[in-house]
Amino acid sequence: MPVVDESRYEEGLRHQLSAGQMAMVAVGGSIGTGLLLGSAAALEIAGPGVILSYALAAFINWTVAMALGELSSAHPAAGSFGLYGDLYLTPWAGFMARAGYWAAIAVSIGAELVAAATYMAYWFPSVPALIWVAAFSAVLLLVNLRSVGDYGRFEYWFAMIKLATIVAFIVIGASLLLSGRVIPQYAIHGGFLPKGVFAPLFAMGFALYTFGGVEMVAVTTGESRLAKDIPRAVRLTFRVLTCVYLGAIVVLVGVMPWDRAGVTESPFVTVFRLVKIPAAANIMTFVLLTAALSGANAALYVASRMLFSMARTGWAPAVVGRLNKSGAPTRALLASSYGIVVALVLEKWAPKDAFVSILGAVLVGMLLSWLVSLAAHVRFRQRLSADQVAALPMRSPLGGWGSALGFVLVIVAILETGWASHLTLISGGIFLVVLTLAYFLLKKTRQEGSSAR
Numbered sequence: 001m002p003v004v005d006e007s008r009y010e011e012g013l014r015h016q017l018s019a020g021q022m023a024m025v026a027v028g029g030s031i032g033t034g035l036l037l038g039s040a041a042a043l044e045i046a047g048p049g050v051i052l053s054y055a056l057a058a059f060i061n062w063t064v065a066m067a068l069g070e071l072s073s074a075h076p077a078a079g080s081f082g083l084y085g086d087l088y089l090t091p092w093a094g095f096m097a098r099a100g101y102w103a104a105i106a107v108s109i110g111a112e113l114v115a116a117a118t119y120m121a122y123w124f125p126s127v128p129a130l131i132w133v134a135a136f137s138a139v140l141l142l143v144n145l146r147s148v149g150d151y152g153r154f155e156y157w158f159a160m161i162k163l164a165t166i167v168a169f170i171v172i173g174a175s176l177l178l179s180g181r182v183i184p185q186y187a188i189h190g191g192f193l194p195k196g197v198f199a200p201l202f203a204m205g206f207a208l209y210t211f212g213g214v215e216m217v218a219v220t221t222g223e224s225r226l227a228k229d230i231p232r233a234v235r236l237t238f239r240v241l242t243c244v245y246l247g248a249i250v251v252l253v254g255v256m257p258w259d260r261a262g263v264t265e266s267p268f269v270t271v272f273r274l275v276k277i278p279a280a281a282n283i284m285t286f287v288l289l290t291a292a293l294s295g296a297n298a299a300l301y302v303a304s305r306m307l308f309s310m311a312r313t314g315w316a317p318a319v320v321g322r323l324n325k326s327g328a329p330t331r332a333l334l335a336s337s338y339g340i341v342v343a344l345v346l347e348k349w350a351p352k353d354a355f356v357s358i359l360g361a362v363l364v365g366m367l368l369s370w371l372v373s374l375a376a377h378v379r380f381r382q383r384l385s386a387d388q389v390a391a392l393p394m395r396s397p398l399g400g401w402g403s404a405l406g407f408v409l410v411i412v413a414i415l416e417t418g419w420a421s422h423l424t425l426i427s428g429g430i431f432l433v434v435l436t437l438a439y440f441l442l443k444k445t446r447q448e449g450s451s452a453r
Contacts, residue, residue: 009312010078013223013305014148014327021152022220022233027240028159029298030213031166032112032291039252045203047258048186049193052200054249057207058242060413061214063406064370066396067377068218069234073393074380076230078222079309081215081369084376086313088383095315095439097372100431101215102306104365105299106336110343111362112296113137119289130344137340140297144304144333147326148223155297162291165268165284166244173251173271182274184254194258204413205363210245212366214238215373219302222309231394303336304329314446364428370410377403 017025042050068081077083082098085091113136117129143154176182186192193199217237221230255271268287272280308329311321320332381389381400389395396402414428 010222010309012323012327013078013308015223015225016147016149017152017220017223017229018225019229019232019236021156022217022224022229023236023240024156024159024163025152025220025298025301026213026215026217026233026237027163027244028155028213028294029216029302030211030241031159031162031244032295039249042203042206042249043253043256043258045195045206046199047190047192047194048253049195049200050203050207050258051246051249051253053203053207054210054246056200056204056409057211058246060208060406060409061211061241062238063398063402063409064373065214065234065238066398067373067403067406068215069231069394070392070396071373071377071380072218072221072234073227073230076221076224076227077309078219078305079313080218080221081373081376082306082309084380085372088376088379089372091443092436092439093372093375095442096432096435097369098306098310098315099438100365100368100435102303102310102336103431103435104362104368105303105306106339107342107362108339109296109299109303109337110339110341112292112299113340114343116289116292116296119285119292122285133340133344136293136296137337140293140300141333141337143297144300145324145326145328145330148328150326151301151328155294155301158290158294158297162287162294163240163244165287166248169268169271170244170247170251172275173255174247176271176274177251177254182255185257186254189257189259201416204416208410208413209363209366211241212363213298214241215366215369216298216302218373219305222305227393234394300333300336303339304332307332307336315442364414364431367410367414371407374403374407374410378407 042053046053071084072080075083075087079098081101082094085094085097087094113133114129116136117132120127120132121129143151177184195202214237217233220233224230224233251271255274269280269284272283277283307316307320308323310316311318311332320329320335322329322331324330377396378400381403384392398405
C-alpha cells in the first residue's frame with residue numbers, strides 16, 4: 001500500500017518563520033544549563049580530554065543535521081521526524097519518534113521552569129518557587145498563543161542573550177589564554193587524559209545531550225516562510241551550536257583547572273571575574289535565568305507542534321489538533337505543559353533517583369528522534385536516483401553512509417551511557433516499552449475510528 005504524505009494534514013499553520021528565527025528556536029532549545037552549569041560534570045569524568053567528547057558529539061550532530069536538512073527540505077512539516085518515519089520506515093517508527101519526543105520534551109519544559117525558579121531565589125530567597133513557576137508558565141503560554149511570527153521574533157532575541165554571553169566568554173577566555181594572563185591548563189594536573197584513554201567516551205552521554213535541540217529546526221519547517229530558508233536554517237543551527245560548544249569547552253578547559261571547575265562557582269563567572277567585569281555573579285544568574293526560560297519556550301513550541309501533528313494524523317485526540325485565530329494549537333499547548341506539573345511533583349516529593357530516571361527517559365526520547373531521522377534518511381537516499389539527488393534543495397556531503405555511521409554511533413553512545421548509569425538504561429527501557437504498548441493500543445483505536453467513518 002502506498003504511503004501518504006501526512007504533511008497535508010497540517011493545514012492552518014501559518015508560514016511566517018524566517019531562517020534566522022527557525023535556527024534560533026533550535027539554538028534556544030539546545031543551549032541551556034547543560035553547558036552553562038553542567039560542564040563541570042563532564043570535566044570531572046574526562047578532565048581536559050572532554051574536548052574529544054565534544055568533538056565526537058559534534059560529528060554525530062553533523063550526521064543528524066545533514067539528514068534532517070535533506071529530509072526537511074523535501075518534506076517540510078511540523079511532524080518532521082515522525083513523518084519521516086511514516087514515509088520511509090514503519091508507522092511504529094513514526095509514532096515512536098513523535099510520541100517519544102513529545103513526552104520527553106514536555107517534561108524538559110517543567111525541568112527548565114523549576115531551574116528558573118531556583119535562579120530567582122538568588123535575588124528573592126523568600127519567594128516560594130511555585131510562585132515563579134506559575135508566573136513564568138503564564139508568560140510562556142501567552143507568548144506561544146500569539147502568531148508564530150510574533151513567537152519567532154520573541155524567541156530570536158530571547159535566545160540571543162545567552163548566545164551573546166557565551167560568545168563573549170569564548171572571546172574573553174581566548175584573549176586571556178593568548179595574552180599569557182592565564183596559564184593554559186590543558187596538560188596540567190595529570191595531563192590531557194588524567195582519567196585514562198577511554199574517559200572521553202564515558203563523558204559522551206553528557207556531550208551528546210548538550211547538542212540535543214538540533215532536531216527542533218526540523219519541527220519549525222512546518223511554519224517556514226520560504227522553502228529556500230530551510231537549508232539555510234539547518235546549516236546555521238549546526239554551525240552555531242558547533243562553534244559555541246566546541247569554543248566554550250576549549251576555553252573552559254584552558255582557563256580552569258579541570259579538578260576545580262565548578263567547585264566554588266560557575267566557570268563562566270570565574271572568567272568574567274578575571275577581567276574585572278562588575279557584578280559577574282548577577283550577570284551570570286540573569287543569563288542562566290534567560291537560558292532556562294528560552295529553553296522552556298522553545299520546548300513548549302516544539303512539543304505543541306508535535307502533539308498537534310499527532311492529533312491531525314489520528315494518534316492523539318482530535319481536539320488538540322485545533323488552531324486558534326492566530327494559527328497556534330491552543331489545546332496542544334495546554335496539554336504539552338503537563339511536564340510542568342510532573343517536574344514540580346518530582347522536585348517536591350519524589351526521591352532524587354526518580355528525577356534522574358525521568359531525565360534518562362528524556363534523553364532516550366530525544367535520541368529516538370535522531371535515530372528515526374538517520375534511519376529514514378538512509379532509506380530516503382536508497383529510493384532516489386542520481387538525478388533526483390542532484391535536484392534536492394539541500395544535499396548532504398555524507399550521503400546515506402554518513403547517516404548509517406551516525407546511527408551506529410548514537411546506538412554506541414546510548415549503550416555507553418547505559419553502562420555508566422544503569423538507572424538511565426532501565427528508565428529508558430521502560431519508556432520504550434510504555435511507548436510501544438501505547439502504539440498498539442492507539443493503533444487499534446485508530447483503525448476502529450477509520451472503520452466507523
